[in-house]
Amino acid sequence: xxxxxxxxxxxANSCVSACxxxxxxxxxxxxxxxxxxxxxxxxxSLLAEHCWADGGGLAxxxxxxxxxxxxxxxxxxGIHFKKDPLEGKLGKASDYGVRLPILRSSPEDQIxxxxxRYNEDTFGYEVxxxxxxxxxxxLKYAEVYFAQSxxxxxxxxxxxxxxxxxxxxxxxxxxxxxxxxxxxxxxxRGKLSVQGEVSTFNGKLTVEFVKGYYDNPKxxxxxxxxxTLDDVPKLQPHPGLEKREELEEEEEEExxxxxxxxxKSTSTAxxxxxxxxxxxxxxxxxxxxSLMFPILVAFGVxxxxxxxxxxx
Numbered sequence: 629x630x631x632x633x634x635x636x637x638x639x640a641n642s643c644v645s646a647c648x649x650x651x652x653x654x655x656x657x658x659x660x661x662x663x664x665x666x667x668x669x670x671x672x673s674l675l676a677e678h679c680w681a682d683g684g685g686l687a688x689x690x691x692x693x694x695x696x697x698x699x700x701x702x703x704x705x706g707i708h709f710k711k712d713p714l715e716g717k718l719g720k721a722s723d724y725g726v727r728l729p730i731l732r733s734s735p736e737d738q739i740x741x742x743x744x745r746y747n748e749d750t751f752g753y754e755v756x757x758x759x760x761x762x763x764x765x766x767l768k769y770a771e772v773y774f775a776q777s778x779x780x781x782x783x784x785x786x787x788x789x790x791x792x793x794x795x796x797x798x799x800x801x802x803x804x805x806x807x808x809x810x811x812x813x814x815x816x817r818g819k820l821s822v823q824g825e826v827s828t829f830n831g832k833l834t835v836e837f838v839k840g841y842y843d844n845p846k847x848x849x850x851x852x853x854x855x856t857l858d859d860v861p862k863l864q865p866h867p868g869l870e871k872r873e874e875l876e877e878e879e880e881e882e883x884x885x886x887x888x889x890x891x892k893s894t895s896t897a898x899x900x901x902x903x904x905x906x907x908x909x910x911x912x913x914x915x916x917x918s919l920m921f922p923i924l925v926a927f928g929v930x931x932x933x934x935x936x937x938x939x940x
Contacts, residue, residue, distance in 0.1 A: 686853070686861065691763075692755045693851035697721035698743030704734055705861055709849055712745060719747035725772030725804070725848075732806040732863045733770075741770035741806045746846035752785075752836035755852050757829075760816050764860055765835065767809040768849040771797040782845035783838040786811060789825050794840070806863050812856065 687706035695701050695709035698721070702708045715721060725742035733741055745751075757763070767784065774780055777799035784792035791811045801807045813822035820829040833852065837845035853859070 686859070689855050689859065690851050690853040691757065693849075694753065695740055695743065695849050696847045697723065697745040698739060698849075701737075701739055703737045703740065707851060709740065709851065714745060714751070714753070719745045719751050721745050725770060728772050728804040730770050730804055730806050732801075732866050734864070738806075740768055740849040742772065742848075744772075744846045744848045746844045747837070748839070748844050750836055750838045750845065752834055753850070755833040755835065756831060757815060757833050757852070758831065759854075761854055762812070762814045762856055764853050764855055764857065765791075765811040765813065765833075766851050766853070766860060767792075767811070767835075767847055769795075769797045769807045769809065769846075770804060770848055771802070772804055774798055774843075775803055778842060780843040780846070782840040782842075784809065784811075785834075785836040785838055786813065786822055787820055787827055787829070787834050789820075789822050789827065790838075791823055796842075801866065805866065808860075808863055810857065810860055 687708065690707050693707050693709045694712055696712050696714075698712060700709060700711045712721065721743065722745070723743045725744065726739070728742065730738040730741040765786065771780065775798070777796050779798065781794050781796045783790050784795065791813075792809050795809070797807055811822065813820060815821075815829050818829055820827050820833075835850065837847055839845055
């Protein structure tokens with residue numbers, strides 16, 4: 629019995645010592661591991677939020693979309709455009725533009741600008757809206773027939789509010805070039821607010837293309853989404869168009885400076901252009917610092933954690 633006790637006691641002490649060391653090692657590993665997991669979760673959340681801000685979930689915010697004069701199509705942002713509901717009912721569908729490449733549009737989405745619906749008189753679409761909030765109406769256009777300005781000019785109305793006046797697509801962007809008209813509006817307490825005007829809203833948004841003096845009104849595609857101007861996908865840059873806008877702005881500044889000095893401006897006054905939508909930003913000039921910061925933080929926590937694990 630005494631022999632058993634003298635032999636078993638060192639063995640028991642070794643077991644206790646081993647268990648103590650194991651617990652301390654697990655404690656040293658658990659703390660940095662948990663911290664690392666928390667940082668990873670935070671980084672993933674920030675990345676998800678960043679992706680949402682850059683257009684993630686855009687399709688879920690679109691409440692109505694139609695490919696005018698064409699078949700159903702899902703674009704690169706996941707927006708599903710339905711087949712034109714006016715087919716066989718009102719106006720005429722045209723696919724004349726399918727023979728032309730459309731500038732400023734991605735190849736897979738050019739069909740949205742190549743087909744269109746036009747009418748010899750005013751026509752439009754009705755969009756049911758059941759929820760209050762801020763909305764955006766996006767109208768897609770491309771001039772695929774006329775090769776000069778003042779050949780097709782028309783207005784666009786939103787529940788009898790003129791939201792686009794004297795739209796001349798060729799004058800805006802030229803031939804076979806994508807152009808988006810972007811109209812923000814809001815619905816609150818039974819009232820529609822758009823461009824400083826207010827009217828009663830009965831649950832239906834009526835988008836009308838108004839016959840003008842030059843040819844027939846038309847539309848290539850359109851959609852309505854919840855959100856603000858910053859949420860709308862922008863078209864690809866058009867260097868020629870941006871240069872022309874810069875020249876016209878310089879002419880306007882020179883004209884204003886001449887008038888303030890009491891002198892007559894010698895430069896020719898710039899031709900009137902319809903103002904429509906925000907200017908297309910350069911996608912290559914985007915600031916990615918907000919995306920890189922959480923990644924750097926994750927690496928900063930992961931490396932010490934890995935170092936602790938290696939020492940064990």
